[in-house]
Amino acid sequence: MEDYTKFKLKRKEELDAVLAGKDNLFVIACNKCFKELDSFDEPECGLFEEIAKEQGKNIVGSARIDFLCNEPLTAKSFQGLIPQETENVFVISCGLGIQTMAAMAEIPVYAASDSVIVDGYHGMALTTTLCEACGQCYLNMTGGICPVVDCSKSLLNGQCGGAKNGKCEVDKEMDCGWQLIYERLEKQGRLQELLDKPVELRDYSKVNHKFISEYVKSVREERFEGYYGGIHPTEFKELSEHIAVVPFPDPVNVVIPMSQHAGAPAEPIVKVGDQVKMGQKIAQAAGFISSAIHASVSGTVVAVEPRLHPISGLDSLAIVIQSDGKNTLDESVKPAGDLDKLSADEIIEIVREKGVVGMGGAGFPTAVKLKSPKPIELVLLNGCECEPILTADHQVLLAYADEVIYGLKAMMKASGAPKGVIAIEDNKLDAVELLQAKTADIENIEIVVAKTKYPQGAEKMLIKRVMGKQVPSGGLPMDVGAIVCNVSTAKAVSDAIQLGMPLVERVVTVSGNRMNKPGNYLVKIGTSVKDIVNHCGDVKGDDVTVKIGGPMMGFAQANLNVPMLKCSNGIIAVETIVKEAVECIKCGRCADVCPMELRPLYFTKYALSEDWEGMKTQNTMDCIECGCCEYICSSKIPIVERIKIGKTAIREGK
Amino acid sequence: MLITQLKSKETIEALAQGKTVIINCHGCKEVYFAEHEADELQKDLNGVTQIITTDYICNPDNLKLQLQKHTDVINAADTILVFSCGVGVQTVAAQFESKKVYSCCDTYPLPGFQGVTPLNVDCGQCGECYLNGTGGICPITACSKSLLNGQCGGAKEGMCEVDKEMECGWERIYRKLEKLNKLDNMKYDAPKVRNYHNPNAEEPII
Numbered sequence: 001m002e003d004y005t006k007f008k009l010k011r012k013e014e015l016d017a018v019l020a021g022k023d024n025l026f027v028i029a030c031n032k033c034f035k036e037l038d039s040f041d042e043p044e045c046g047l048f049e050e051i052a053k054e055q056g057k058n059i060v061g062s063a064r065i066d067f068l069c070n071e072p073l074t075a076k077s078f079q080g081l082i083p084q085e086t087e088n089v090f091v092i093s094c095g096l097g098i099q100t101m102a103a104m105a106e107i108p109v110y111a112a113s114d115s116v117i118v119d120g121y122h123g124m125a126l127t128t129t130l131c132e133a134c135g136q137c138y139l140n141m142t143g144g145i146c147p148v149v150d151c152s153k154s155l156l157n158g159q160c161g162g163a164k165n166g167k168c169e170v171d172k173e174m175d176c177g178w179q180l181i182y183e184r185l186e187k188q189g190r191l192q193e194l195l196d197k198p199v200e201l202r203d204y205s206k207v208n209h210k211f212i213s214e215y216v217k218s219v220r221e222e223r224f225e226g227y228y229g230g231i232h233p234t235e236f237k238e239l240s241e242h243i244a245v246v247p248f249p250d251p252v253n254v255v256i257p258m259s260q261h262a263g264a265p266a267e268p269i270v271k272v273g274d275q276v277k278m279g280q281k282i283a284q285a286a287g288f289i290s291s292a293i294h295a296s297v298s299g300t301v302v303a304v305e306p307r308l309h310p311i312s313g314l315d316s317l318a319i320v321i322q323s324d325g326k327n328t329l330d331e332s333v334k335p336a337g338d339l340d341k342l343s344a345d346e347i348i349e350i351v352r353e354k355g356v357v358g359m360g361g362a363g364f365p366t367a368v369k370l371k372s373p374k375p376i377e378l379v380l381l382n383g384c385e386c387e388p389i390l391t392a393d394h395q396v397l398l399a400y401a402d403e404v405i406y407g408l409k410a411m412m413k414a415s416g417a418p419k420g421v422i423a424i425e426d427n428k429l430d431a432v433e434l435l436q437a438k439t440a441d442i443e444n445i446e447i448v449v450a451k452t453k454y455p456q457g458a459e460k461m462l463i464k465r466v467m468g469k470q471v472p473s474g475g476l477p478m479d480v481g482a483i484v485c486n487v488s489t490a491k492a493v494s495d496a497i498q499l500g501m502p503l504v505e506r507v508v509t510v511s512g513n514r515m516n517k518p519g520n521y522l523v524k525i526g527t528s529v530k531d532i533v534n535h536c537g538d539v540k541g542d543d544v545t546v547k548i549g550g551p552m553m554g555f556a557q558a559n560l561n562v563p564m565l566k567c568s569n570g571i572i573a574v575e576t577i578v579k580e581a582v583e584c585i586k587c588g589r590c591a592d593v594c595p596m597e598l599r600p601l602y603f604t605k606y607a608l609s610e611d612w613e614g615m616k617t618q619n620t621m622d623c624i625e626c627g628c629c630e631y632i633c634s635s636k637i638p639i640v641e642r643i644k645i646g647k648t649a650i651r652e653g654k
Numbered sequence: 655m656l657i658t659q660l661k662s663k664e665t666i667e668a669l670a671q672g673k674t675v676i677i678n679c680h681g682c683k684e685v686y687f688a689e690h691e692a693d694e695l696q697k698d699l700n701g702v703t704q705i706i707t708t709d710y711i712c713n714p715d716n717l718k719l720q721l722q723k724h725t726d727v728i729n730a731a732d733t734i735l736v737f738s739c740g741v742g743v744q745t746v747a748a749q750f751e752s753k754k755v756y757s758c759c760d761t762y763p764l765p766g767f768q769g770v771t772p773l774n775v776d777c778g779q780c781g782e783c784y785l786n787g788t789g790g791i792c793p794i795t796a797c798s799k800s801l802l803n804g805q806c807g808g809a810k811e812g813m814c815e816v817d818k819e820m821e822c823g824w825e826r827i828y829r830k831l832e833k834l835n836k837l838d839n840m841k842y843d844a845p846k847v848r849n850y851h852n853p854n855a856e857e858p859i860i
Binding site: 006010018069071094095096098099100101102103105107108109110111113114115116131132133134135136137139140143144145146184187188190206207210211212215216219220231232234543578579580582589592593632634636 | 657659661669680681683684685686689707710713715716719720722723739740741743744746747748751752753754755756757759760761762763764773774775776777778779780781782783785786789790791792795817819830834836
């Protein structure tokens with residue numbers, strides 16, 4: 001692979017002159033971009049340090065920083081990096097890194113290197129095909145061969161006549177670009193077209209710096225909007241966003257796994273042959289971080305046995321109930337009374353008893369969140385639904401706005417939070433309007449409209465956007481006085497209090513451009529994914545991946561005989577992605593988009609070399625597995641998979 | 655790092671002749687790709703037999719892999735329209751030498767050439783970094799005239815005479831040096847002459 005060296009150390013004589021009269025140096029080298037990631041230890045600092053030492057200079061320290069020109073990340077690495085006694089900073093980097101550094105440091109910054117021009121511009125994959133970014137693509141008349149780059153004279157109207165045996169007269173090792181163009185067009189039978197084309201004049205003013213700088217400004221704003229990084233995948237929400245929620249036809253059998261939440265699996269309290277009613281508790285929480293589970297239909301328990309689990313992909317204990325089709329309600333399903341009359345502890349107890357867990361994906365028991373040991377100032381309801389394709393939360397906001405607001409009030413009361421916020425992305429303006437109207441006269445509840453960006457719905461991103469606070473590394477939202485819950489969870493809390501109904505059904509989006517009949521359904525927990533897919537007209541084509549959840553963080557299912565869980569917000573059918581991982585080329589995009597401000601490129605190497613210490617140094621455990629890095633990776637590396645390997649190893653104490 | 659802008663609708667409509675396959679590259683979408691405008695435009699085109707949206711088509715191996723399952727429809731097509739930067743168009747054209755491959759975008763350079771984060775600073779890759787005497791502000795890119803030996807004298811209230819919305823680079827340099835207590839830098843340096851002969855990129859020292 002080509003190594004795009006962008007800078008080289010200045011000549012010794014020049015460095016000697018710059019060094020004269022300067023002492024107590026700190027040396028910063030950029031770890032370089034666009035080169036194969038083969039070592040983390042480049043010798044850049046060494047050579048310069050030798051020259052400086054020859055001159056008897058005191059070097060107070062040195063550092064290597066990745067992507068020095070990435071201002072926000074560099075600022076973080078730079079904090080407290082330079083010892084007090086430093087008088088001068090020398091930077092080995094391209095001009096961008098040096099300028100970034102110079103803008104940041106309070107003391108003089110000097111360049112120890114020169115930037116070297118890279119011939120033309122290249123794509124992300126470091127191909128040898130070049131594009132000069134002239135702003136007026138000529139490829140349409142030249143059969144896809146660039147006359148600006150491939151002709152040494154950048155002629156636009158045919159060959160100069162100087163070529164000999166197809167070789168350029170300027171550079172005898174270079175093919176004549178216009179001969180290549182001629183041959184390509186001859187092959188395509190387009191020579192007449194070439195002869196007929198009018199004379200071209202290159203418009204050098206087309207690369208308009210004002211346009212570009214304005215453009216750059218707008219992109220910068222978007223990138224740092226609310227929080228660092230993030231991406232904008234194509235949404236595909238139009239497939240189901242206007243389809244109102246309808247109840248899914250009652251299933252004949254439900255398979256209810258004991259593990260539908262973060263923490264210990266629940267313990268069954270029914271046995272085969274038992275008659276159960278809808279809403280009856282069939283399994284109890286097995287510890288503090290665990291959750292009770294209830295029957296979603298009335299009928300007979302026909303099995304208590306391991307069944308395939310959609311998230312772990314393994315068999316795990318489940319209760320199978322054959323429905324009697326009557327949905328007879330359990331006696332325990334009755335309203336808890338007026339919210340004003342319930343104490344905080346009573347609300348938490350109801351939420352715990354009714355098996356309410358986070359419905360956004362992770363399934364963290366809501367009662368545990370509400371019983372925070374730290375003071376809570378804000379309950380933040382997450383109605384962002386930043387995952388593409390999914391529209392379930394959107395529909396919940398539209399169809400159950402009153403319940404969501406009631407749930408929020410209940411959670412505020414339970415946690416003692418004086419304020420509540422419902423955050424909604426600006427691609428759901430109908431929901432924003434509705435909620436704004438409904439909360440207009442509620443003083444301590446605010447609707448925050450967030451500009452669409454993935455992964456907005458991740459709790460740490462949402463807190464940063466709404467509260468401007470950073471959850472500390474390894475910390476929880478409560479460390480900054482916040483509780484973040486999904487809007488569906490708020491609706492479940494409302495149902496638990498107002499109806500006494502435990503969490504036995506949820507709104508699910510069935511969509512994706514390979515699903516025949518997309519829709520939003522109110523689905524009973526334990527309903528078979530296969531039945532739902534069949535009901536929605538099955539999938540289109542044979543190169544289809546079915547996922548539970550969204551396209552970014554959902555779980556791909558090879559076998560559709562799995563049940564829907566409390567935290568399953570969607571079933572999507574999308575085109576199967578084919579990819580082959582190649583070497584990392586340090587394009588830096590993963591670091592650009594990582595909302596946790598990590599450097600995912602390291603994880604790709606460390607996972608393979610089993611360097612768990614390195615994983616820890618690069619804060620692997622802070623990764624929220626949003627998949628932005630993998631989405632953007634120009635080398636198609638399965639980064640999240642490798643991060644999970646590292647996390648597992650660290651959790652196992654390696 | 656590149657950004658793209660769609661060619662005019664008329665130009666693109668004229669290019670779509672016969673059976674047309676469209677290839678969209680979303681690899682640099684986070685930098686810039688007019689996704690929605692391109693979508694709208696493609697809806698109105700005649701004779702489109704397939705729209706393929708993928709990423710990083712500048713990588714020939716990846717391009718081949720992504721197009722594999724569309725081989726038949728591409729073989730049957732008369733025209734391939736590519737919505738990508740110039741690198742992507744040329745990679746497609748090289749892969750389908752006998753097909754008419756057309757570019758639907760113009761490509762512009764983007765300041766900074768690392769990753770996606772667009773920068774406020776620019777580097778002219780001149781090959782002889784002048785930042786040492788200028789407090790880390792580049793006279794090549796921050797001065798509209800790329801002057802190396804001080805201000806031209808045309809600035810008014812700190813703004814450049816060429817572009818009134820641009821700050822005078824040399825005034826910025828002066829202020830920075832003043833702050834660093836290094837104004838002597840400007841006084842005693844011998845006049846600099848820019849050496850347009852760049853060091854050879856193929857022989858890096860480091």
